[in-house]
Amino acid sequence: MKVNKFISYTAIIGILIALGFAYSLYRKAFTPNTNFTQASVYVHIPTDATQAQIQDSLKKYVENYESLESLFSKLGQAGTIAPGRYLIENGDNNYRIVRHLRYNVPVRLTFNNQETLEKLLQRIASQVEPEIADLYQTFTEPEFLKEMGMTKSSVLAMCMPNTYEVYWNTTPLKIRNILQKEYVRFWNAERQEKAKALGLTPVQVSSLAAIVQKETAKVDERPKVAGAYLNRLKRDMLLQADPTVVYSKKALTNDFDQIIKRVYLKDLALDHPFNTYRYKGIPEGLIAMPDESSIDAVLNAEKHDYVYFCASVERLGYHEFASTLEEHAKNREKYTKWLNEQHIE
Numbered sequence: 001m002k003v004n005k006f007i008s009y010t011a012i013i014g015i016l017i018a019l020g021f022a023y024s025l026y027r028k029a030f031t032p033n034t035n036f037t038q039a040s041v042y043v044h045i046p047t048d049a050t051q052a053q054i055q056d057s058l059k060k061y062v063e064n065y066e067s068l069e070s071l072f073s074k075l076g077q078a079g080t081i082a083p084g085r086y087l088i089e090n091g092d093n094n095y096r097i098v099r100h101l102r103y104n105v106p107v108r109l110t111f112n113n114q115e116t117l118e119k120l121l122q123r124i125a126s127q128v129e130p131e132i133a134d135l136y137q138t139f140t141e142p143e144f145l146k147e148m149g150m151t152k153s154s155v156l157a158m159c160m161p162n163t164y165e166v167y168w169n170t171t172p173l174k175i176r177n178i179l180q181k182e183y184v185r186f187w188n189a190e191r192q193e194k195a196k197a198l199g200l201t202p203v204q205v206s207s208l209a210a211i212v213q214k215e216t217a218k219v220d221e222r223p224k225v226a227g228a229y230l231n232r233l234k235r236d237m238l239l240q241a242d243p244t245v246v247y248s249k250k251a252l253t254n255d256f257d258q259i260i261k262r263v264y265l266k267d268l269a270l271d272h273p274f275n276t277y278r279y280k281g282i283p284e285g286l287i288a289m290p291d292e293s294s295i296d297a298v299l300n301a302e303k304h305d306y307v308y309f310c311a312s313v314e315r316l317g318y319h320e321f322a323s324t325l326e327e328h329a330k331n332r333e334k335y336t337k338w339l340n341e342q343h344i345e
Contacts, residue, residue, distance in 0.1 A: 030093045035063040040089045042105070047083040047129060047169050054081055061088055068094045083129075085168035107168050109175075112161035115247065115256050115288045117152065120159055130172045138172035148180075150203060153285025157206035158183045161291045186292065194299040198230065204282045209290035209298045211276075211283075214243035218317055222297035228306045228321065230298075235307065239276035247287035248272035261344055313338045 041061050045054055059065045071094045072080075084104030088097055109127050114120040121135040138144075140152050148158060160182050166175060187202050195205045212226045232239055242263045248270045250256045268277040274287060306321040308328035313335055320335075322328040 030095055031067075032091045033063050033068060033094050033097065034061060034088060034090055034092050036061050036090060038090065040087055043086045043088055043101075044129070044168060045081055045083050045086070049083060062097070068097060071095070071098060083169040104167055104169075106165045109164040109166050110162075111159070111289075112291060113289060114156070114159075115250070117156050119256060120156065120289065124175065127168075128166060128175070129169045130175070135172045135175070138176050144176070149201070151284065154203050154207070156286045156289055157203045159289060160186055161289055186295075191295075191299055198299070198301075200282070200298075205295060205298050206290055207282050207284075207286050209294040210286045210288045211239070211241045211243050212297055213290045213294035214246070214288055215241065216317075216319065219293050219297075221318055222294055223300055223302040224304070224306070224321065225309065225319065226298045226301035227304050228309055230301050231305070231307045233281070236280075237307065238278075238280055239282070241276045244274050244276040244283060244287055245270060248275040262339060311335050 086101050087105050111123045121132050125132045159179050212222050215225050245263050245267050246260045274283040305323045308322040309319040310331040312318045312320045320331040
């Protein structure tokens with residue numbers, strides 16, 4: 001009888017211990033374990049991260065890291081978090097955190113309007129793991145530039161402004177390949193044929209498109225502006241594009257953050273290869289990243305006799321076009337007077 005009672009007590013104790021263990025495991029798995037106030041955060045696990053680095057990345061956002069690590073061990077997943085970007089939501093318990101750490105969340109890589117390759121790569125590096133130096137080396141690799149028929153100053157043409165889905169820990173080469181693929185897709189046979197009809201290469205079209213885009217923010221006016229520039233090229237005239245003067249001034253002062261609202265007569269003499277007041281033809285490189293609408297504006301430029309244009313006073317944001325120097329002089333005088341009245345320097 002006593003033996004049976006002992007066995008019963010032992011069984012009960014065993015059950016209680018098992019229940020206690022199960023409850024402890026339940027608490028570790030399903031009790032909220034975050035310590036941030038935002039709705040959600042991204043945890044970044046670097047490539048080749050050590051266990052200590054993984055812990056440091058997680059400890060910033062986890063209330064009780066030991067309980068999370070304990071659950072990892074019980075699930076046989078200790079130290080198995082792959083490099084990447086992981087989403088954790090406020091109030092997540094350890095079980096949900098473990099589930100989130102299995103899914104590397106892609107980055108929606110976006111960029112536009114960058115004026116130099118360095119600025120573009122800085123923008124890209126702010127969104128992914130690779131550093132600017134590694135990206136620059138990959139994008140300016142001599143064999144790659146030769147294959148693309150580009151130079152360091154024109155490779156910006158390959159980078160089409162868009163939104164690309166990449167993993168945070170992707171390599172510079174994969175990023176370059178994605179942009180190259182989009183560039184090839186954009187420059188289909190039809191667009192290449194149109195460029196050829198203009199006597200221009202795709203890079204030259206992009207270079208001119210960058211000038212057009214800087215010249216006017218009005219998408220509906222870009223084909224007209226492009227037509228005027230193409231007319232100047234046909235007549236063997238200098239392009240004399242003010243945006244190239246602005247770029248030249250920034251490049252010569254090594255300050256692409258400065259805001260230049262007005263181009264003065266003295267600026268037209270700046271000695272920089274992209275200054276189209278001094279050097280004939282389309283610049284070898286790009287003064288900015290043109291978007292698709294600007295490139296298509298050049299490929300489908302409006303046919304007219306205008307070779308001159310000046311910012312309009314009556315229709316701000318647009319331009320007044322002229323076929324003769326006399327007409328242009330009147331438009332320019334009106335605009336200069338308006339600038340002085342507005343005290344725009």
